[in-house]
Amino acid sequence: MTDSAMRELADDPSSRKRFFKMMGGAGAVSAFAVVLAACGDDDEEGAASTPAESPAESEEGGDGVKGDIAVLNFALTLEFLEADFYKQVIDSGIVKDPKQVSLAKQFGETEQTHVDSLKAAIEGMGGTAVTAPKTKFQPTLDKGLMAVLETAATVENLGAAAYLGAAGRIKSKEVLATALAIHSVEARHAAALNSLVGRGFGGKGGLEGSIPDGAFAKGMDEAAVLDAVKPFLA
Amino acid sequence: MVSSRLVAPELATIKVQGVTREAFLIRATLAAGATYGALSATPFITKALAQEEVDDVAILNFALTLEYLETEFYKQGVSEVSGLSKEDKRLAEKLRDDEQEHVDFLKSAVEDADGTPAKKPTFDFGGAFADRAAFLKTANTLEDTGVSAYNGAGPLIDSVEILGAAGSIVQIEARHAALIRLTRGVAPAPLAFDKASDMDAVLKAIGPFIKS
Numbered sequence: 001m002t003d004s005a006m007r008e009l010a011d012d013p014s015s016r017k018r019f020f021k022m023m024g025g026a027g028a029v030s031a032f033a034v035v036l037a038a039c040g041d042d043d044e045e046g047a048a049s050t051p052a053e054s055p056a057e058s059e060e061g062g063d064g065v066k067g068d069i070a071v072l073n074f075a076l077t078l079e080f081l082e083a084d085f086y087k088q089v090i091d092s093g094i095v096k097d098p099k100q101v102s103l104a105k106q107f108g109e110t111e112q113t114h115v116d117s118l119k120a121a122i123e124g125m126g127g128t129a130v131t132a133p134k135t136k137f138q139p140t141l142d143k144g145l146m147a148v149l150e151t152a153a154t155v156e157n158l159g160a161a162a163y164l165g166a167a168g169r170i171k172s173k174e175v176l177a178t179a180l181a182i183h184s185v186e187a188r189h190a191a192a193l194n195s196l197v198g199r200g201f202g203g204k205g206g207l208e209g210s211i212p213d214g215a216f217a218k219g220m221d222e223a224a225v226l227d228a229v230k231p232f233l234a
Numbered sequence: 235m236v237s238s239r240l241v242a243p244e245l246a247t248i249k250v251q252g253v254t255r256e257a258f259l260i261r262a263t264l265a266a267g268a269t270y271g272a273l274s275a276t277p278f279i280t281k282a283l284a285q286e287e288v289d290d291v292a293i294l295n296f297a298l299t300l301e302y303l304e305t306e307f308y309k310q311g312v313s314e315v316s317g318l319s320k321e322d323k324r325l326a327e328k329l330r331d332d333e334q335e336h337v338d339f340l341k342s343a344v345e346d347a348d349g350t351p352a353k354k355p356t357f358d359f360g361g362a363f364a365d366r367a368a369f370l371k372t373a374n375t376l377e378d379t380g381v382s383a384y385n386g387a388g389p390l391i392d393s394v395e396i397l398g399a400a401g402s403i404v405q406i407e408a409r410h411a412a413l414i415r416l417t418r419g420v421a422p423a424p425l426a427f428d429k430a431s432d433m434d435a436v437l438k439a440i441g442p443f444i445k446s
Contacts, residue, residue, distance in 0.1 A: 106421065113426040160405055167401045173389040180385045181427040183401065184408035188423035191409035192416055201328055210413060211328070215335035217405035219398075 064171035069127035071166045072175065074222055075182070076118040078159055080132040081229060083111035085155065088137050094145055100196075104152075107189050114182055121178065134234035149197045156190035157207040158220070158228055165219030187217070288433070290396050291349035293387045296433060297400070298340040300383055302354045303440055304376050305333040307362070311373070314363040322366065325417060329373075329410050336403055343399060358445040370418040377411035379431070379439045380404075386430035 086108025095101050119129040140151045163183035170176045194202070194210040202209015205218065207228070220228075308330030312323060341351040362372035384404035391397040412422035431439075 107423070110423065110426040117427075164401050164405055167388075168394050168398050177385075177389045177430060178427075180388045180401070180404070181430060184381050184385060184404055184428040185423050185426060187405040187408035188412035188415075188428075191412040192422035195413055195416055211332070211406060211409050215332040215406055216339070216399075216402045217409075218402070
């Protein structure tokens with residue numbers, strides 16, 4: 001889809017409605033995502049080495065497509081972080097329980113699918129995908145299994161809050177549909193892991209608990225999210 | 235009589251899960267049609283069949299009907315299902331309370347948008363309370379349906395505030411779905427991308443539970 005078509009979708013309600021009709025309802029988002037994921041495989045060796053402009057810079061532009069690319073790159077950074085964490089956890093062999101291993105593997109594969117799809121989406125919109133950040137998970141791994149699972153639980157809560165915080169800034173309905181489809185998966189991961197580490201529902205806010213904010217989830221803004229992941233960046 | 239009021243009467247003959255599509259739509263319309271006042275349930279059917287015509291109030295009322303359904307399901311389930319463990323009950327009560335908060339919020343959101351909140355339908359949960367497994371299985375269906383309904387409606391919402399509220403609620407539905415799935419021993423997050431359903435697909439999933 002060209003930039004101008006994206007802009008039309010963003011700005012013109014009737015065009016947006018036509019788009020949704022075109023998408024055809026049930027399963028359309030998943031289908032879109034699968035297409036993106038398939039494209040992602042082709043582009044894996046693509047020219048993603050040029051650092052993208054920072055999200056803050058793009059936002060200033062007031063251009064819907066640029067803003068959406070910035071949001072997607074922000075999401076991509078988080079997904080890189082999550083995918084790498086699960087990979088390192090599994091490679092370290094610290095998780096022994098077969099059920100926990102299979103959960104970590106499946107969640108890790110899902111995060112990698114998100115990485116591939118987001119990269120493809122960014123490139124499809126004419127943007128440049130950010131490169132994977134250098135991560136620092138060894139100190140967490142050194143603390144043992146419980147610390148590892150608790151960190152995963154916290155990071156997934158962070159991921160869910162980050163998508164929720166960004167959703168309102170997304171201009172393209174296509175991008176929004178994709179972000180929503182990922183957002184609820186992060187929430188599922190978060191609830192499952194927080195429950196498995198025995199944290200209970202929570203309910204007072206923060207990043208601990210399977211339903212940490214009570215009946216209404218709270219979003220986090222980009223700055224707060226980046227601040228929270230700082231300990232994991234090398 | 236009802237067929238003549240349908241925009242596309244031929245659709246009424248299509249059978250869905252044992253009853254005609256018309257019966258489905260009528261049941262759901264009785265539940266959610268209050269958007270347009272008691273006299274005119276028809277516009278809601280039109281909207282359910284033509285997703286692109288839906289406005290924010292209709293989406294909120296649709297969500298409200300789903301939340302009524304979930305609240306009532308857990309309320310009845312907690313007292314009627316035998317064989318629930320202490321943890322099962324604690325979870326069901328927590329989910330019931332969250333859904334009730336969603337109901338209260340959506341009612342006031344409809345009013346704030348100058349609409350009339352949909353009335354609470356009466357429900358028939360069939361064999362869902364027969365035992366623990368049936369209860370958890372139905373809970374799983376309802377929560378997954380809730381996630382797909384909000385995700386499907388999200389891109390249709392015009393107001394940024396209402397979109398934010400829908401996002402805030404769908405995250406909770408997804409958490410509920412994962413916790414129910416863990417409890418019944420199935421994968422909490424089986425897909426990399428959650429499904430998005432249009433209203434028609436959601437009506438198919440919840441229609442059997444709506445009595446009037």
